[in-house]
Amino acid sequence: MKSEKQQFNVYLTPETVKGMKHRSVDEQLSLSDLVEQVFSAYLSNGQENQGLDSHPKADEATIRLQPMLHVDDMSKAVDFFRQLGATLQNGSRDGDWSLLSFGAAELSLLAHPANPEQNEDKLELNFEYTGALEELEKNLRQAGTSIVRPTGDEGFGYQLQVEGPDGMLIKINQLDPDLYR
Structure with a gap:
C-alpha cells in the first residue's frame, strides 16, 4: 500500500526549479518523486543517495x-x-x-x-x-x-x-x- 502524501511548499530560485524539472525528466521520475528521493537522501545523513549523484568520484568507473x-x-x-x-x-x-x-x-x-x-x-x-x-x-x-x-x-x-x-x-x-x- 502506498503511503499517504501531503503537499510541501518551498520557494526556490528559477534556475533550481528548472534544473529539478530537467533532472526529473532525465531520471524518468515525477518531480514529487525526485524531490522525495533528494530529501530522503539528505535526511539519511550522507548514506547512499539512491543513484542521484551525477558526479562520480574521480576514481569511480562509470x-x-x-x-x-x-x-x-x-x-x-x-x-x-x-x-x-x-x-x-x-x-x-x-x-x-x-x-x-x-x-x-x-x-x-x-x-x-x-x-x-x-x-x-x-x-x-x-x-x-x-x-x-x-x-x-x-x-x-x-x-x-x-x-x-x-x-x-x-x-x-x-x-x-x-x-x-x-x-x-x-x-x-x-x-x-x-x-x-
Whole structure:
C-alpha cells in the first residue's frame, strides 16, 4: 500500500526549479518523486543517495548509454537533430562520427552503413565506459556474459563487444579524445 502524501511548499530560485524539472525528466521520475528521493537522501545523513549523484568520484568507473545511429548524410543528420534541440559535443577528424547531446542524453551518429555480418543494425546500443575496459571484460566473463569480441584497440580508443540477453550486439567503448578531436 502506498503511503499517504501531503503537499510541501518551498520557494526556490528559477534556475533550481528548472534544473529539478530537467533532472526529473532525465531520471524518468515525477518531480514529487525526485524531490522525495533528494530529501530522503539528505535526511539519511550522507548514506547512499539512491543513484542521484551525477558526479562520480574521480576514481569511480562509470558507464553511460550512448546509442549510435548509422546515417547516410552526416551534415543532414546533424542539422536535423540540432533542430530537435541537440548540441554537437564532439566529432571525428574525418567527419564520419558525431556525438550529440540532448540535455543529459547522448546520441552518436556514424556515416557508415551498418554491417549485418557483425550483427549491427541501423541503431546500435553502445555504452561509454570510463574505467578499465579489460577489468570490465573480466567481470563480464566471470558473470557468464557472451563476449563477441574481446577488448581491442580502435581509432577512437578501445572497444569491447558483448552479446545482450536477446542476442543484440552491445558495444562498450573506452574513448580517448586525443585520438578523434
